[in-house]
Amino acid sequence: MDKKLSLLDSCLDDKHINEKDTISLICYPNSNKCDTYYRLNQIDTLGIEKLCNYGNIMINGNKYRNFHILGKGHSSIVLLGYVKKIGLKVIKIRRVDSKRSELINEGKILEKLSKYGISPKVYGYSRDFLIMDYVGEINLGYVLNNENKSNIINSLIESLKSIKLLDYTNIIHNELNRPWKNIYFPNYPNYFPALIIDFESYSEGCGNLNKFIGGIIGKLNITRFSKNLLELLAEYKNKNCDPLFFDKIIKELLFIINTCFIR
Numbered sequence: 001m002d003k004k005l006s007l008l009d010s011c012l013d014d015k016h017i018n019e020k021d022t023i024s025l026i027c028y029p030n031s032n033k034c035d036t037y038y039r040l041n042q043i044d045t046l047g048i049e050k051l052c053n054y055g056n057i058m059i060n061g062n063k064y065r066n067f068h069i070l071g072k073g074h075s076s077i078v079l080l081g082y083v084k085k086i087g088l089k090v091i092k093i094r095r096v097d098s099k100r101s102e103l104i105n106e107g108k109i110l111e112k113l114s115k116y117g118i119s120p121k122v123y124g125y126s127r128d129f130l131i132m133d134y135v136g137e138i139n140l141g142y143v144l145n146n147e148n149k150s151n152i153i154n155s156l157i158e159s160l161k162s163i164k165l166l167d168y169t170n171i172i173h174n175e176l177n178r179p180w181k182n183i184y185f186p187n188y189p190n191y192f193p194a195l196i197i198d199f200e201s202y203s204e205g206c207g208n209l210n211k212f213i214g215g216i217i218g219k220l221n222i223t224r225f226s227k228n229l230l231e232l233l234a235e236y237k238n239k240n241c242d243p244l245f246f247d248k249i250i251k252e253l254l255f256i257i258n259t260c261f262i263r
Contacts (some may be wrong), residue, residue, distance in 0.1 A: 022051050025067060026128075027096055028059070028077050034096045042126040047084035048091060054080045056137070075100045075200055080216045083131055086123055091186045092130040100200065102127040109171060116169065118162040119196050135195050138188040141180030144219060146193065151189070153257060156216065159183050160209070160250055166196060167206040174201040174209040180219065181210040206241035213253060225260045228252055 026043065027034030055070040059077075070090065071078035075098040081091040096102050107125025110132060114121045120133040143155040159179065166173065173196060175182055184195050210233045217223045229252045236245040 046124045050082040052080040065240040103130045134185035136186040141185040158191040164196045177215045
């Protein structure tokens with residue numbers, strides 16, 4: 001089935017926002033500790049009309065009717081939804097038991113970064129909800145585990161371009177030492193653009209490139225060949241992420257992968 005039709009079909013089962021099982025989702029995982037009316041008011045303001053039964057993760061239990069979602073973490077769940085006058089979009093919902101107090105800061109960061117083309121476009125956000133574009137199912141982890149060396153290199157080049165721009169914005173993604181979970185390719189098998197998601201944990205400064213490459217050389221088991229690369233990364237960080245070092249770093253990383261990485 002065509003992916004677009006599959007996405008659309010997932011929202012054609014009348015899972016309207018005011019149904020009992022859907023309300024359980026917006027108050028996940030405990031509706032008894034949820035200000036339901038406050039959340040429904042946010043939803044109404046944002047124009048969210050339906051939550052769609054789509055994704056590789058299933059929330060079990062009678063009250064959820066084995067609902068499928070895109071993602072589930074300690075602080076939020078992520079679903080496909082239908083938004084008035086916009087269409088099918090991703091909806092991030094803050095969990096009732098989350099240690100995070102709101103999603104507003106993440107919404108503002110993604111809004112800023114999307115202008116650089118390195119994160120999904122944002123359509124609205126509130127304390128408990130964040131609406132953005134769907135980035136697909138193919139992330140860097142999938143590419144590293146399944147693709148040939150040529151495609152791995154292409155995916156890394158596009159990822160590095162996005163990381164370079166992220167360093168320019170003075171925002172550090174604190175989870176980029178595990179980048180395979182946070183970089184997606186919505187136009188796969190084309191690797192442009194490489195979009196960065198999940199800015200739940202962030203700080204100010206530069207050094208995303210160091211986190212990213214540190215994670216990649218560990219994942220590909222090429223750290224022992226990376227002495228010169230690590231020295232270049234140290235200079236890059238010490239020089240406040242001077243872009244003049246960027247091309248040298250990419251050249252060295254690609255040399256190591258081409259000569260030392262076996263797939």
